[in-house]
Amino acid sequence: MIIQQISVFLENRLGTLAEVLATLHNHNINIRAMSVAETADFGILRFIVKHPDAVAKVLREASIAVKITPVLTVVLDDNPGRLLEKIQKLSDAGISIEYFYAFAVVGTEKARIVIKVDALEEAQQLIGSPEHSQVNEEADFYW
């Protein structure tokens, strides 16, 4: 499933992550999945929420630089080899991964990955879940 991920710029200064999280908290926004990429100079917080457009608006109003990016998310059975299988397919098709993060879905036997590639549609065809399961998947994902 292709979903909209939110990224925000984190300056390399004490407390910046807390500031962003506080803004989200004040608006009662629940983060479903997240990762932080960092360099010596700055960080990028990437996360998934239920209503990305509304959340982006809230953040922009708080003067936070925001970007909405389509990413691919895939549900995996939570057992050995499932991730390798998916990644191998992308690799065989010559699709490079820009970044990637994963988390276990509590209370299920599933794990979920969020993956950023340039060839999003192609990747979706290769490793995405079958079309018919998307409705359920969405309900499941946003919980």
Place this chain on the structure above:
Amino acid sequence: MYWNKTIETMEYTEMEHLQSKRLGAVVEYMYRQVPFYRERMQQQGLLPQDVTTLADISKLPFTEKQDMRDSYPYGLFAVPPSEIVRIHASSGTTGKATVVGYTKRDLGIWSEVMARSLTAAGVTNKSFIQIAYGYGLFTGGLGLHYGAELVGASVIPVSSGNTARQISLMVDFGTTALACTPSYALHIADTMKEMGIDPRSTGLKVGIFGAEPWSDNMRSEIENRLNIKTTDIYGLSEIIGPGVACECAVQQGLHLNEDHFYPEIINPQTGQVLGDGEKGELVLTTLTKEGMPMIRYRTRDLTMLTRGTCSCGRTLVKMNKVLGRSDDMLIIRGVNVFPSQVESVLLNLGETSPHYQLIVDRNGHLDTLTVMVEVSDNMFSDEVRRLEMLEKKIQNELASVLKVSAQVRLVAAKTLERSAGKAKRVIDNRKI
């Protein structure tokens, strides 16, 4: 020791006579040769014959750096290209440089005023002078070079940078005079210490330092550490380059070569001319240049003028060490930097309303510039690689426009200090 005793010790009334004769001639020349200037005068209903005395100069319009930018590159030249033998350039207030052109005669004048300055500083035909100002479009290197050759000194044209090599040459070649920026002189002192070289073991006697402001404290430090006598030299490419004014051994003000450059002090807000001893902005008129004369050029340097016979015997008017600027120009490692140049770089990179701040520090004795740039939505990317590329791109563009390297730091939106809604563009942490 004088280079040109007649001029340097000329009676004030005689000097005034010379100046007013030359002023009339240069105004007439500019009116005839430079359409830009003729139109300026016509707008004010002025004809060359309206300027007959020195006091009449205040009728004439000022020339500003912006005028040079508007007529980029050659619009203010007063002679055909065949007469121009040298071109120099300095930073403009935005992307475009300020271009100046010299005729053969202009280069002669420049060498003459530099020779006077170097002689006042203690340089003779027996000196070995190491010129560690940058050679190139910047006037520092070549300006000192030609003057030193005219004096007959042995010139070591090493240019700026590579400090360890500078020091080795200084020792091997028996350098007696050093010309560079004062902060670089201190950096040389630091490096000598690291290399275990005692400045007293070298032949160094005098230093000719300029291109950036320096305090009396900094002077004492340089003199003590390098065991030399220092002189402050002043100039700007728009007028000619270094050699507009220079200290003598008395070290109390810089003798201004007023037979070639007529000085006024004005109130920078009102443009009103102030008297001797009053602090204001220095305005200079070139009295003898041919290639690109300047009438009432606003230097933006704050200083004051004093008259009288100096204990060195010179009667040339003295200007104080420059006390500051009436605009936001910064001098970083001898290079002029305007915050608006940073803005133009960011605008060129597609930023519509960039928020940025220049932080200047002195690390040891070398200036460092950090440019903080607020990350807006349209600059931001979810990919580290792209943000790093952006950072690098800004850094490269800045280096090419500013001619001095800057560290770029991306910061979150709305985090840079704004005072009363107005952006605070510069934080200068240097203690000069």
